Amino acid sequence: MAMPTKPMKIRAWIEDGATNVATIKAIIFHDMESGLRKDKASGQTVPAHFITELNCDHNGKTVMTCMWGPAVSKNPFLSFRVKNAKKGDTIKLNWVDNQGNKEVGESKIE
Amino acid sequence: MIQTRRTFLRASLAAGAVAIAAGAGLLSPRSVLAAWPKNAFEAKSLDEAMKTVAGASSATASKDIEIEAPDIAENGAVVSVTVKTSLPNVEQISVFVPKNNNPLTLSYNMTANVDSFVTSRIKMRETSDVIAVVKSGGKLYSSKKPVKVTLGGCGG
Incomplete structure (x- = not known):
């Protein structure tokens, strides 16, 4: 499996009682191969394949940039909080991996 | 890290290419800053x-x-x-x-x-x-x- 099999999932919401702060939770379906693992059948080392950079945008403005290495777990999970947020705002995540694959995902704050 | 002449040349060439690309407006300042370390x-x-x-x-x-x-x-x-x-x-x-x-x-x-x-x-x-x-x-x-x-x- 080289490319993600499923699109990423993003949930963004303002918790009850919280004002202007949105919680974002996202999961990306990606193997995150470290380049150290050997394929059990062939005995060959599986080449490194991992997300290097993930941009988190709030209404089109980058609020956080994630630099990831091969030691981030398979199917990476990320949670963070965005300030000055309101319902209906757009959260957009886009990533690129070390083999040039890309994905963009978007969600509205609930 | 020992830097040989070859790697030094390669590094400066790469830096030059980034500078040219940035100058030509091919790269936004953000993507330059966010280069993966x-x-x-x-x-x-x-x-x-x-x-x-x-x-x-x-x-x-x-x-x-x-x-x-x-x-x-x-x-x-x-x-x-x-x-x-x-x-x-x-x-x-x-x-x-x-x-x-x-x-x-x-x-x-x-x-x-x-x-x-x-x-x-x-x-x-x-x-x-x-x-x-x-x-x-x-x-x-x-x-x-x-x-x-x-x-x-x-x-x-």
Whole structure:
């Protein structure tokens, strides 16, 4: 499996009682191969394949940039909080991996 | 690192190409700044990794950084780590596992528009400290938490 099999999932919401702060939770379906693992059948080392950079945008403005290495777990999970947020705002995540694959995902704050 | 003439030439050529691309408006300033720090992720020692990604190999221990991670991780392939801090003007949060082949696991560039709070899942080869380094107002602060790993997560 080289490319993600499923699109990423993003949930963004303002918790009850919280004002202007949105919680974002996202999961990306990606193997995150470290380049150290050997394929059990062939005995060959599986080449490194991992997300290097993930941009988190709030209404089109980058609020956080994630630099990831091969030691981030398979199917990476990320949670963070965005300030000055309101319902209906757009959260957009886009990533690129070390083999040039890309994905963009978007969600509205609930 | 020993820099031979060849690698020096290659590095300066690459830098030149970036400068030309930036000058021609091919790259936005943001994507130049956000270049993935390959050397930091490939560094074998904690000092080198920290210096490359955060700018210095030492950090002041701080009680204002909280690391949430399990005391015992049954599966080193998936260790949930949350870092939060009350330090002001947080620019960067990085997480290191000194006993991994490459200590740097991830590094987040923060802005004033996010809370100083991130959760991710990382791989740990063996029992080790998890070290969070926070860049706040240009200075480095750190905190650590030991995590016991019963099944390593980097090989296979």
